[in-house]
Amino acid sequence: TQLLEQSPQFLSIQEGENLTVYCNSSSVFSSLQWYRQEPGEGPVLLVTVVTGGEVKKLKRLTFQFGDARKDSSLHITAAQPGDTGLYLCAGGDGNEKLTFGTGTRLTIIP
Amino acid sequence: NAGVTQTPKFQVLKTGQSMTLQCAQDMNHEYMSWYRQDPGMGLRLIHYSVGAGITDQGEVPNGYNVSRSTTEDFPLRLLSAAPSQTSVYFCASSYSRGVFYGYTFGSGTRLTVV
Numbered sequence: 001t002q003l004l005e006q007s008p009q010f011l012s013i014q015e016g017e018n019l020t021v022y023c024n025s026s027s028v029f030s031s032l033q034w035y036r037q038e039p040g041e042g043p044v045l046l047v048t049v050v051t052g053g054e055v056k057k058l059k060r061l062t063f064q065f066g067d068a069r070k071d072s073s074l075h076i077t078a079a080q081p082g083d084t085g086l087y088l089c090a091g092g093d094g095n096e097k098l099t100f101g102t103g104t105r106l107t108i109i110p
Numbered sequence: 111n112a113g114v115t116q117t118p119k120f121q122v123l124k125t126g127q128s129m130t131l132q133c134a135q136d137m138n139h140e141y142m143s144w145y146r147q148d149p150g151m152g153l154r155l156i157h158y159s160v161g162a163g164i165t166d167q168g169e170v171p172n173g174y175n176v177s178r179s180t181t182e183d184f185p186l187r188l189l190s191a192a193p194s195q196t197s198v199y200f201c202a203s204s205y206s207r208g209v210f211y212g213y214t215f216g217s218g219t220r221l222t223v224v
Contacts (some may be wrong), residue, residue: 004152031177033212042200042215044151088152096141096160096204097168098213100153 003027006102013079013106021074021087021104029091032065032072035096037086060094079108112136117135118214122193125179131186133201133218139214140206142184143168144176146197147218153200159184160206191223 007022025031033051035043045054049065056063056094060073060083076083086105090098117132130208135142137202143158155168158175159178162163184203202213 019215040217041125042202044215045212048212055158090153096143097155097158100145100151103150 002045004089005098006087006089006104008104009102010105010107012109014109015080016078019076019106021076021106023074023089023101025070025091027091027101028069028090029099030069030094031092032064032069032073033090034063035088035090037088038102043086043088068099081108081110084108094104113209113216114203114216116199116219118206118219119217120220123130123188123221125191125193125223127191129188129191130191131188131199131201132223133184133186134182135184135201135203135214136182136216138181139203140181141204142178142201143213144174144184145185145200145202146170147200148197156186156199164188169208171183193223195221197221 004025013019033048034046037043047063052067052069054065060077064073084107086103088103089101092098114135131141144156145153147153154170156170156174157168157176159165162178162181165176165178180182198218199220201216204213
């Protein structure tokens, strides 16, 4: 069974600060995705990365896939209260089955 | 709106009762799956389907059955509910294109077994 460890598990920071969330595994993944989930809702896809070393930017969010395709990071610049939520990484093994990480619960304090 | 629709939103069952969680998508997605989400454990795959008439087990299939008679619908049946099945259940769908572009999730069913 492939495992994805996310750190930190909880993060609470002030509005305007920067932060990075990590997703690590001992397994190689063919793709890596990040989702954001708000209370009472299902996860919503933010990004998919498929190439080792790939970097994608989505406004103030920057996603990176590790060179060995075993890890990923999510960096948020100038965090805003609207960024609050549960962030989940998920690794794909070449088909549509995903292994999800345990999540990082992010709170941005106004 | 197009998407994945789950019903009911909330459900309370007594131990031993059975029920079906409904899931329907209108995006013509081939791939559908069921996950359960428990605190500190992330999302765990219960069952999945790569197309109508084809289903397979995920990581935690015991106590659950699925069928896929149409592309649109993928119901999850709890055979004899147990307190350990108290969880939030999510249905998800995606295109099956080789390179995986990600799931669209429903809004979930919160199930409590007493």
